[in-house]
Amino acid sequence: MIIIIKMMAVLSGRKKKHSRKRDEILGLIRSTTSHPGARWVYERLKPLFPRLSLGTVYRNIRSFREEGELASVGVVQGEERFDGRVQPHPHFICSRCGKIVDIDGSMDKNQGMPEGVIIPPDLYVDPRKTVLYGLCGDCRKADEKGMTTV
Amino acid sequence: MIIIIKMMAVLSGRKKKHSRKRDEILGLIRSTTSHPGARWVYERLKPLFPRLSLGTVYRNIRSFREEGELASVGVVQGEERFDGRVQPHPHFICSRCGKIVDIDGSMDKNQGMPEGVIIPPDLYVDPRKTVLYGLCGDCRKADEKGMTTV
DNA sequence: GTCTTTGCAAACCTTTTGCAGCTAT
DNA sequence: ATAGCTGCAAAAGGTTTGCAAAGAC
Numbered sequence: 072m073i074i075i076i077k078m079m080a081v082l083s084g085r086k087k088k089h090s091r092k093r094d095e096i097l098g099l100i101r102s103t104t105s106h107p108g109a110r111w112v113y114e115r116l117k118p119l120f121p122r123l124s125l126g127t128v129y130r131n132i133r134s135f136r137e138e139g140e141l142a143s144v145g146v147v148q149g150e151e152r153f154d155g156r157v158q159p160h161p162h163f164i165c166s167r168c169g170k171i172v173d174i175d176g177s178m179d180k181n182q183g184m185p186e187g188v189i190i191p192p193d194l195y196v197d198p199r200k201t202v203l204y205g206l207c208g209d210c211r212k213a214d215e216k217g218m219t220t221v
Numbered sequence: 222m223i224i225i226i227k228m229m230a231v232l233s234g235r236k237k238k239h240s241r242k243r244d245e246i247l248g249l250i251r252s253t254t255s256h257p258g259a260r261w262v263y264e265r266l267k268p269l270f271p272r273l274s275l276g277t278v279y280r281n282i283r284s285f286r287e288e289g290e291l292a293s294v295g296v297v298q299g300e301e302r303f304d305g306r307v308q309p310h311p312h313f314i315c316s317r318c319g320k321i322v323d324i325d326g327s328m329d330k331n332q333g334m335p336e337g338v339i340i341p342p343d344l345y346v347d348p349r350k351t352v353l354y355g356l357c358g359d360c361r362k363a364d365e366k367g368m369t370t371v
Numbered sequence: 372g373t374c375t376t377t378g379c380a381a382a383c384c385t386t387t388t389g390c391a392g393c394t395a396t
Numbered sequence: 397a398t399a400g401c402t403g404c405a406a407a408a409g410g411t412t413t414g415c416a417a418a419g420a421c
Contacts, residue, residue, distance in 0.1 A: 087401090145295065172344065189324070259411080299410065301411085383413090386410105389406080391404095
């Protein structure tokens, strides 16, 4: 019995005990497409676990990332944002409001760039990790009155 | 005379006095393609200006960015990196070592993505700001012995 | 002389960590 | 009983800011 548990632990790369909090942290990030940061997770889970601490959220997110159960999308406005959809895929980030959107479709021709773009030959580009920038729909609308181009 | 100077200030968006330190900070960032961070600039300029402080570097970089004389490439390994080449263009970032490489070529077909990639229609993508990820030449070599894929 | 820039240190923010107590096994 | 978890608070690391002194015009 103990041996079986240890084998499972080894196979899955974990030596972990059960933790309801950890389960909820991963579940919450997986349940949304908003690519949240640690604080967002903390604020949603705090009512459910009044004794939850930010350190626990950070610690668990970090270990999930190291185990490959979560991916980091990047740092937006000073805060690291995560993705529970673990298959690599491109993202769009709104330069104005920081919204992150998943981009779908195959990404395997010309290393993810259109013709005319010169990729230095020593670089290995993983097109599934490409990040596009621009303005999301909401920020475009807001822009029709103003004139700033971020 | 005074009026002319004030007009220039208004037109250029500045009301600034000359500062040798500021000049050197911008010049140094423009002189390299390494897309440095604030600390890199500080360490190079400190021997030249022994009384230089990090705050001055940060303050000037920030105002250059706001004036459009510098661009921010993004946060790599916790540090914000800048580009003195101010015309927007795509970048490559090595996921292993954080090296940043300029990508050249036109970027105007399909908003910078190959066919097969679905860009939600409400998004306005600026393909000149695209960031590619992967491994640089040096990190690929280092990888031929190991097996990790970042 | 007036207004900008700078040095210095403190403040800020996000993220990490040390440690003692708690929990799952 | 033995690890692994968590709360709490302190520490880190990068960036910003308040203020008085120094510098440009």
